[in-house]
Amino acid sequence: MSTLLELRGVETGYHGVPVVHDLDLTVGEGEVVALLGANGAGKTTVLNTIAGLVPRTGGSLSVLGAPVSSRQRGAQRRTLDVVRRGVGYVPEDRALFYDLTAIENVRLAAARRDRAAVAAALDLFPALAPLTGRAAGLLSGGEQQMLAVARALAARPRLLMIDEMSLGLAPIIAERLLASIRKIADDTGTGILLVEQQVGAVLRVADRAYLLRRGRVVVEGRAADLRARPDLLASSYLGSG
Amino acid sequence: MLTHRASGVINFAHAALGMYVAYAYYKLRQTGELVLPILGLPDRVKIVDAPTVFTAMSVAVALSAVLGLLVYLLVFRWLRTAPALARVVASLGLLLYFVAIVKLRFDRSAGQLPLGAILPAGSVTVSGVAVPYNRLILAAIALAVATVLAVVFKFTRFGMATRAAAENEKGALIVGHSPDKLAVVNWTVASVLAGVSVIFIASVTKQLDPLSTSLLVVPALAAVLVGGLRSFFVTSFAALTIGMLQAGLLNYSTRSTWIPSWLPRSGLNHALPFLVIVIALTVRGASLPGRHEIRESRLPFSPRPRHVVPVTVVGVGLTAAGLLTLDSQWRLAIVVSLIASLIALSSVVLTGYVGQISLAQYAFAGLAGFVTAKLTEARGIPFPWAPLIAVALTTLCGVLVGLPAARVRGLVLAVVTVGAAVAIENLAFKSEALGGLGRVQIDRPELFGLDLGFSAKGADNFRAEFGIFVLIVVACSFIAIANLRRSPTGLRWLAVRANERAAAACGINVTSMKLEAFAVSSMLAGMGGVLLAYRGSLAPESFAVFGALALLAVTYLGGIASITGALLAGVLFSGGILTHVSGGTTGGTSDTAFAVSGLALVIAAVRTPDGVVGFFRRRGAGAGMRLRARAATGDGDSSAMAGSVEAR
Structure with missing residues (x-):
């Protein structure tokens, strides 16, 4: 199993104020990794840093085996570089194109003429089938969430990062979606990094998990082990100890 | 409109850019010299001795493309995430600049430039009214361009990506499309269209003037609003209709008798765009923005007045x-x-x-x-x-x-x-x-x-x-x-x-x-x-409108969201204290000063959204924030954290 994503001693922050400290994190091929933590722990910042939307102030980052320079100026260049290497990202706000139809959203992400990828991505969400011609802005919150995941998958990413996938989704749909993500990882070898608040659900499908607190990894291990230690999770989320 | 699609800018300087290109074109036709629009560079370069329509037009197209590119890369590229106001102010600055530079570098006495016909003369009679050929051709060209644009935007990947990037840049980035490249292409095309159309319009109407040509942007924007910033077809039809109504109204109001005498006859046709805008908005507007229309961007700081x-x-x-x-x-x-x-x-x-x-x-x-x-x-x-x-x-x-x-x-x-x-x-x-x-x-x-x-x-x-x-x-x-x-x-x-x-x-x-x-x-x-x-x-x-632009400009420079800013704006206003101190005469300002102040405005819009007041305030606040952060995280001590929260 090769390593798709590797962070070593990564530091990052906003306006000179550090948010994430000395972060080591890896995602391997076909692996589902969960990034957990209370609000404000720095989970979204980690994803944004990998995607290049937030500049990295220290440490090294390599994507699909090749290092990503921290010298590149400007979010546009960094993000395009990472995305074109094969990283898919579903940000917390989904960043859909509301004026475009659902199918146009997905087509834009897919490679030119890659109709198969578009079809495959949409097949995962039968609920979207009757809605492909509708403007994305007219879909419900849950439908938009599905569309955002479908759009990311249409690019056939080698590494997929999803921020708060279950946000706004009915629990049963969220669980189903997690199951299909597990399946994508197993079938295609895509590495998946999930930021998730539904700790129980995500730990059932993930291989490994990192628990962040105030920008530092406090617990790291196999998902099964973490599931057996609810006290650890509770203390981190509730802030005691 | 193309520029709005590409980078969310309604460019008030669009017609002004076209106006400049048109001046350059006719000067080129007359003398074979290309007049450069940049302060500090030589005024003009000789290109050919007797340019044909074709050479001159090619040079004009190239010129407008380069200008559009420069304007985007130097100005609007940096303002993509800025508040709407900063973008308005920047485009107003450009407008002032283009007007001033034309006044500086072209002698504008009437008849100086040969506003020669490019399109064939002659006319055709439609139900008793003579319609010149050149206007028909112009209208046809406009509709053809609109058709091509509409098709490109609807069906091609490039068009789709442009629509996507205009709406959500982050979204475009994470699916691998560069908003910058899309914007560059669109700005270039839009500028060429502006340049060429002003050349044609001037050749048909035999009118070219820095101020009134630049204000062509008002009816144009009215048409864009009718098109809802989206539809190329509706926009160009609206533009044609407004143009025809304006011309008709001008003709009619000078002859008719029922229009009350207190209404200025020449003014009616200028007021028409406003009427169109109002109607368009009443039909289209919504009392609250839709859920995806709210943009995250920092607003100018509005301090609570103290002491x-x-x-x-x-x-x-x-x-x-x-x-x-x-x-x-x-x-x-x-x-x-x-x-x-x-x-x-x-x-x-x-x-x-x-x-x-x-x-x-x-x-x-x-x-x-x-x-x-x-x-x-x-x-x-x-x-x-x-x-x-x-x-x-x-x-x-x-x-x-x-x-x-x-x-x-x-x-x-x-x-x-x-x-x-x-x-x-x-x-x-x-x-x-x-x-x-x-x-x-x-x-x-x-x-x-x-x-x-x-x-x-x-x-x-x-x-x-x-x-x-x-x-x-x-x-x-x-x-x-x-x-x-x-x-x-x-x-x-x-x-x-x-x-x-x-x-x-x-x-x-x-x-x-x-x-x-x-x-x-x-x-x-x-x-x-x-x-x-x-x-x-x-x-x-x-x-006049230009006074309004100048006033908004100095207010923005002073600091649009604070009363101290308003005071500063008063000091900066032409004819005010600053003019007096700097030894200028009260009253008219020279065109060079206008050009420089236009540039200053653009720079201010790019660099500081809060004006002079905010600039100094932020210097203080930023230093304080970094200091507190250092205190809070230096040793990871939670008491320092608590202290910093209290200090805030």
């Missing part, structure tokens, strides 16, 4: 001392600055506090001035009453403009208010009922037997009594606005500015807040206008 009483006492004392001791030129400069700061304050209220970009403030001021003059002169209404009625009328007018505006926001509102300003300028100022085309004199103000007139003989000219009167009015207004900003109303205004939907969710009536702000701000502008009227005589030109 109002001591600052006022010191400020008023110093100004009064200045008025009483300094010479007449100083007194004039101080009075101009005071009045300008009052009109700037009206922008601060409307634009800075409530976030409604208005370019009509200066026109409101003019309206009040003209009404005052008319009331005292024709009706014999004495001093305190005439201005009060005028201000009340202006306030009403402000609310009327605010009514359609309550349904729109941001850039679109800027277009509405420009339309309103042009309409007021052409309908009211040029109307015979108010002033006609000449200058208007106004009676000296007198209160309780005290002569408050401004002019006097000799060294006593620009009398201090009038200065003190202005000072009292201005000081009272500033104190009132400072208190309003600190009152619950001020908080509601800021809430509306930050997020209309959230404000509505908190139980704030967004529409009535906006109308309140329009009322207060047009009242302030009206007071400023009345004072201007009493300062001397009035002419329609004194309140």
Whole structure:
């Protein structure tokens, strides 16, 4: 199993104020990794840093085996570089194109003429089938969430990062979606990094998990082990100890 | 419109760029020289001896492409995530720059440039009316271009990506499309279209003028609004219709008899775009923005006024001392600055506090001035009453403009208010009922037997009594606005500015807040206008749209969201204290100064959204924040963290 994503001693922050400290994190091929933590722990910042939307102030980052320079100026260049290497990202706000139809959203992400990828991505969400011609802005919150995941998958990413996938989704749909993500990882070898608040659900499908607190990894291990230690999770989320 | 798609900019300088290219084209046809638009570079380069239409056109296309690229890369690229206001101000700066540079580098005496025909002459008769061929061809070209654009945007991947990137840049990035590259292509195409179309329009109408050609952007934007910023077809049809109606109206109004004599005949066709804008908005606008229309961007900082009483006492004392001791030129400069700061304050209220970009403030001021003059002169209404009625009328007018505006926001509102300003300028100022085309004199103000007139003989000219009167009015207004900003109303205004939907969710009536702000701000502008009227005589030109642009510009430079900014704007305003100190003569400013101030405006828009005031404030605040962060994280000690929270 090769390593798709590797962070070593990564530091990052906003306006000179550090948010994430000395972060080591890896995602391997076909692996589902969960990034957990209370609000404000720095989970979204980690994803944004990998995607290049937030500049990295220290440490090294390599994507699909090749290092990503921290010298590149400007979010546009960094993000395009990472995305074109094969990283898919579903940000917390989904960043859909509301004026475009659902199918146009997905087509834009897919490679030119890659109709198969578009079809495959949409097949995962039968609920979207009757809605492909509708403007994305007219879909419900849950439908938009599905569309955002479908759009990311249409690019056939080698590494997929999803921020708060279950946000706004009915629990049963969220669980189903997690199951299909597990399946994508197993079938295609895509590495998946999930930021998730539904700790129980995500730990059932993930291989490994990192628990962040105030920008530092406090617990790291196999998902099964973490599931057996609810006290650890509770203390981190509730802030005691 | 293409530029809006590409980078969310409504470019007020679009027609100005085209105007420049057209000048360059005709100069090239005449002498074979290409005139360069950049200050500091040589004026002109010789290209060929006797250029044909084809060579000249190719050069013009290349020129507009390069200009479009430069404008995007140097200016709007940096403003993509900036608030709408910064983008408006930047494009206004460019507009001023292009106008000034054309005035500087081309001799504009009539007949200098051969506005030769490019399209074949002759005409065809349609149901009794002769329609020249060249106009038909022009219309056909416009429709063809619209068709091509519509097809490209609807069906190609490039078009789809452009639509996507205009809406959500982050989204475009994470699916692997570069918003920058898309914007570059679109800006280039849009600039070429602007350049070529102004060349053709000038060849057909035989008219090319820095100011009026640049203002072609107003009817064009009206058409764009009808097209809802989306449909190329609707937009170009609307543009053609507006153009035809304008021409028809001009023709009709000079001959017909039923139009009342007090309406200026030449003004009607200029007011038409405003009418179109209002109708388009009434049909299309929504009273709250849709869920995806809210953009995350930092708004100019609006500080809560502090130490109002001591600052006022010191400020008023110093100004009064200045008025009483300094010479007449100083007194004039101080009075101009005071009045300008009052009109700037009206922008601060409307634009800075409530976030409604208005370019009509200066026109409101003019309206009040003209009404005052008319009331005292024709009706014999004495001093305190005439201005009060005028201000009340202006306030009403402000609310009327605010009514359609309550349904729109941001850039679109800027277009509405420009339309309103042009309409007021052409309908009211040029109307015979108010002033006609000449200058208007106004009676000296007198209160309780005290002569408050401004002019006097000799060294006593620009009398201090009038200065003190202005000072009292201005000081009272500033104190009132400072208190309003600190009152619950001020908080509601800021809430509306930050997020209309959230404000509505908190139980704030967004529409009535906006109308309140329009009322207060047009009242302030009206007071400023009345004072201007009493300062001397009035002419329609004194309140032309370009004055409004200049005023918004200095207000932005000063700091659009704070009352200190309004004061600074007064100081910076042309003819004010700064002009006097820097040795300039009061009155007209040279074109070089205009070009430089246009550039300064662009730079200011790119560099600091909070103006001079905010720039200094932020320097202090930023340093403090970093210090606190260092204290908090230096040793990871939680007590330091608590301390920093408290310090905040």
